[in-house]
Amino acid sequence: xxxxxxxxxxxxxxxxxxxxxxxxxxxxxxxxxxxxxxxxxxxxxxxxxxxxxxxxxxxxxxxxxxxxxxxxxxxxxxxxxxxxxxxxxxxxxxxxxxxxxxxxxxxxxxxxxxxxxxxxxxxxxxxxxxxxxxxxxx
Numbered sequence: 001x002x003x004x005x006x007x008x009x010x011x012x013x014x015x016x017x018x019x020x021x022x023x024x025x026x027x028x029x030x031x032x033x034x035x036x037x038x039x040x041x042x043x044x045x046x047x048x049x050x051x052x053x054x055x056x057x058x059x060x061x062x063x064x065x066x067x068x069x070x071x072x073x074x075x076x077x078x079x080x081x082x083x084x085x086x087x088x089x090x091x092x093x094x095x096x097x098x099x100x101x102x103x104x105x106x107x108x109x110x111x112x113x114x115x116x117x118x119x120x121x122x123x124x125x126x127x128x129x130x131x132x133x134x135x136x137x138x
Contacts, residue, residue, distance in 0.1 A: 016129075028053070028110075028111040029053070030050060030053050030054065030095070030099065031046055031049050031050055031053065032088070032092065033046070033050070033088045033091045033092040033095060034046045034088065035086065035087065035088040035091055037085050037086075037087075040083065040084065040085065041081055041082065041083060041084070042081070042082045042084060042085060042086045042091075043076075043079050043080070043081050043082075044079055044080040044081075044082070044091060045078075045079050046078075046079070047061075047062075047075070047078060047079045047080040048078035048079070049078075050095070054099065054103055054111075055111075055114075056102070056103065058075050058080075059075075060102075060138050061095075061098060062074070062075060062080055063138050064094075064098045064102070064138050065080070065082075065091065065094050065095065065098065066082065068094040068097065068098075069082060069084070069086055069090070069091070069094060071083050071084045071086075099111075101135065101136075102115065102124065102135060102138065105124065105126035105128065105129060105131055105133070106124075106131070106133050107126065107129055107131035107133070108126060108128055108129040108131065110126065110128040110129070112126060112127045112128040113125060113126050113127070114127070115135070121134055122134070122135050122136070122137050123135065
């Protein structure tokens with residue numbers, strides 16, 4: 001009986017990507033938000049750098065952050081510009097909310113996810129553990 005279990009365990013492990021057994025999140029380092037205030041505008045300078053790490057479209061992240069800050073925002077060059085004065089800590093708190101809701105897998109906690117639309121529903125699909133979780137659209 002123990003042999004059957006070992007065979008099943010080996011077969012199950014062979015179907016899971018090898019990096020799923022490594023420590024979660026060690027390669028997922030989101031850079032600190034670099035924001036400066038100019039007049040009545042806030043410029044998020046390293047916006048494009050953060051998007052690259054998150055592997056998400058800029059419009060989507062901008063829409064979420066702008067909505068949470070209750071202000072207008074647009075992308076200019078490699079940065080994002082918001083109407084109003086916001087410090088980097090506030091933007092980073094909002095960004096962490098986005099990461100928790102739309103980037104990290106709620107099952108395994110890894111950032112190896114992408115969003116899919118099926119019919120009228122949106123799902124967060126994890127490539128590390130295979131989980132599929134329904135999410136609200138941004």
